[in-house]
Amino acid sequence: MFKSNNLTTTESISLSKEITKIGVQDTPLVSLLLEKGRTEKANGTVHTWRERVLDDTQDISVPEGNESVTFYQSGRAELSNVLEIFQKGVSISGTSNAINVQGQGNIFSAEVADRLTELKVNLEKAVTKGVKNDGSTAPFIRKMQGLEGWADPANMITGATSGQITEDEVKATVKKLWDQGLPTGEYFGLVNADMKEQIDALYKDKYNYIAQQNVFGLVVDTIRTNYGNLNLILSRHASADRLTVFDPNYLSLAFLRDARFEPLAKVGDSVRGHVVAEGTLKVASKKAVAVYTLKA
Template sequence: MFKTNNLTNSESISLAKEIVKIGVADTPLTSLLFAKGLTERANGTVHTWREKSYSNDADVSVIEGNEDVKFYQSGRAEMSNVLELFQKGVSVSGTSQAININGQGDIFSSEIADRLTELKTNIEKQVTKGVKNEGSTTPFIRRMAGLETWADPANLVTGATVGKITEAEVKATVKKLWDQGLPTGEYFALVNADLKEQIDALYKDKYNYVAQTNVFGIVVDVIRTNFGNLNLLLSRHASADKMTIFDPNALSLAFLRDPQFEALAKTGDSVKGQVIAEGTLKVASKKAVAQYTLKA
C-alpha cells in the first residue's frame, strides 16, 4: 500500500497557511481561530487537557508580616475531545491536465484549491455543532464535539417568547460570562442568519451611521453592553435557534495532522492527490461559553 512515509517532501505539502485565507465568509469560526493563531498540537486520537479556571476567593488580604500563608489551587477538571479525520481526493485525467484553457491555469492545482475550501467548510460544520462520537461502533468514524455542545449549564438562557429574542435576553446571555469572572470582556457570538435578522431588528431605531446612497439595510456587527462587547459572527452552520457566545481566548484548534496536500500513487492515465486534516476543537473552560436558545 502507498502510504505517507513513501512520499518525498515535494509530494506532501503543508496547507496550514493557505487554509487560513480561503473561504473566510463561509467559515467564520475556524477562520477566527486560525487568524488569531489559536492552534496547537495534538498527540493522539483523543485530545486531553485540564480545564482553565480561576479561584473566586472573597478576601485574600493579610496583615503586614503575615506568616500564616494560605495556599490556593483552582479546580482543574480533565476535559477531552475526539480528533476527526477529514479527507477529500482529486483525480484528473492526463487529457484534462494537458489541455490549456485561457484563464483556467493548472487544472489539478485548481481542483486541489477547491477541495481545500470544501475541507475547511466541513471542518467548520463540525467545529460549530458536531456531536461527539469516539468511533467505536459502525461506521467507526470519529467525530468531535462542536462549540454548541460546550456551554456550561450555568451559562444557558432560554427565550421567554416563542420564536422571538429580546434585547434583554441578549444582554442576559453576555452577563453569564461576566458572572463567571472572565477577564477579557471581548466576546464573539456565533449566530445563524434567521436569528441574526431578529437581532438586527432589535437595533433598527438605535443606531447612527454615515448615509450611503447605494447601500441599504441594517446590519449589527457589535453590541456594546456593560458586561462586555459582543461581536456577531454570521454562520450558515450555526443552529437556527441558538446563539453561542464565547471568549475566543479559551478556544483553539488542535491538530494531529495539519491541513496538507498529499500526492497519491499514479495509476494509468490520471494524476491523483488528496487534501487531509486531522484535528479537533479544544475549549479550555466551559465557563467561557454561553448559549441562548429560542423558545420553541
C-alpha cells in the first residue's frame, strides 16, 4: 500500500512488490516474469552471462573396456544486454498535498502509483521490442535488446502467404523450440491483436484451442501441439507482424536498481520525487526464443 508518510522520508522506498501487482493487463511479459520470480541482480551497466549449449554428438557408443576416453564440454558463448534506466518524476504543490480527496486519499501517493504503472508499461515496451544501444553516442541513453530480437537465426520463420498466418506455420514455430531440445514443452507466445484475430479464426470451433484464466490474472488461449503447449498472450506492445514464442524458464529481468521511489529536494511550496528503475532482459539461450514474421 502506498502511504504518504513513507513517501516523504529521506530514504528510497522499494516498490518491487507493488510493480508486480499493477498494470498486469498492459504488461503481460514483465508481469509473467515477475510473477514467476524470474529476476536477478545485475552489477553494472552491461549485464553479461554465458549461454549453455549441450554437446550434440550423435554417437557416443564405445566398446567394452574402452581406454580411449573422449572428453566433451558445454558450449559457453558469452551473451550480454544493456541496462536501461526508466524514470518518471512527480511534483505537486503543498496545497494539493494537504488535500485529502474522498475516494483517493493523498494526491501525492496517488500520483506516485500512476507513475509506477507508467514506468512498468515503458519497461514492457523495451523488454518486448527494444533495440540495443550502448549509449556511447548522443543522447547517451542506453537501450536494451528486447525479446523479439533475441531469437536464434535457426528459429526464425517467415510466412509463405502475404499478410496471413497458417496453422502449419504456428506449429512450425513451436517445433523450432522442440528441435532445439528444450525440455519443458510449455511455451508462451506474445502476439498483437491483428495476428491474434487471425489465429483465433484458424482455431475457431476446434477442440484443441483452450481458454484458461490461471496465468497471472490474464485470459490465455492454449494451443496443444505435438511439440508442446503454446500459451498465447495478447500484447499491445508486440510487433503487429510477429509471433514471438519463448520458454520463460530461460528468461529473467536483471535489475541494478529495482523499481523504487526516491524523494527529491523540496523547492519552495512543492513536494517532489521520482520513481526509477534500471534493468535489462536476460535470455539465457537464444535457442529458447522463436519468431514468426508475416510475409509483407
